[in-house]
Amino acid sequence: MANFDHAFAIVVGIEAGYVNDPHDPGGETKFGISKRGYPNVDIANLTLNDAQAIYQRDYWNAVQGDALPWPLACYVFDSAVNQGQPTAKLLLQTALGVKADGVIGPVTLAAASRAGAYQNACFMSTRAFEYMKARNFQQYGRGWFNRLFEIAEASNGVG
Numbered sequence: 001m002a003n004f005d006h007a008f009a010i011v012v013g014i015e016a017g018y019v020n021d022p023h024d025p026g027g028e029t030k031f032g033i034s035k036r037g038y039p040n041v042d043i044a045n046l047t048l049n050d051a052q053a054i055y056q057r058d059y060w061n062a063v064q065g066d067a068l069p070w071p072l073a074c075y076v077f078d079s080a081v082n083q084g085q086p087t088a089k090l091l092l093q094t095a096l097g098v099k100a101d102g103v104i105g106p107v108t109l110a111a112a113s114r115a116g117a118y119q120n121a122c123f124m125s126t127r128a129f130e131y132m133k134a135r136n137f138q139q140y141g142r143g144w145f146n147r148l149f150e151i152a153e154a155s156n157g158v159g
Contacts, residue, residue: 004060007074008052010154011081014147018044023139032081055081063088064104068112071155075123078151082144083130091130095123124148 015032026034028043031051035043038054059080060066065073072092079088086102093100096111096119111119131137131144 003070003073004056004065004077007060007065007077007155008055010074010151011055011078012048012051013154014078014150015081023136025136059085063092064109067104067109069115071152072112072115072120072123074155075120075127075151078147079123079127082147083127087130091126092123095119095126124152 012031015029018028018030020028024034026036028035030043030046031048033041033043033046033051033054035041041050041054055077060077062085063076063080065077068076076088076092079091083091089102089104090100092104092112093102093108096108096115098107098111128145128148131141134140137144
């Protein structure tokens, strides 16, 4: 739970507060929770506690954050939030060199338990390449790359 709390603080700090950018495909967003992803949530009145519950249920738990070593858990969690949890799972498996089937099972978890600095860097570079495929990379790419550096710096040596 301590890793989730720390990862949440890092990610929500990057996601910030309320935004309604007409160019953002997520639409209205608060604490990184988008109207597109959560059409039945009152985004403007979303509390930080409500956002934390959504993050834990739909992102941290979905990528088995408690079973991943730090800082990889934080990296994968942030990817799930920003790029979608199905993509985060595939990127993790690709970076770890295991079959990329989108299921974080015993093989993926075993490889993750052996992950070190090299695999962590591979995960982040794999994320960068995924960002480059996005149709709106020209508009948001620099910010996404900055996000990678912020996540890496904020999670360094903690956990």
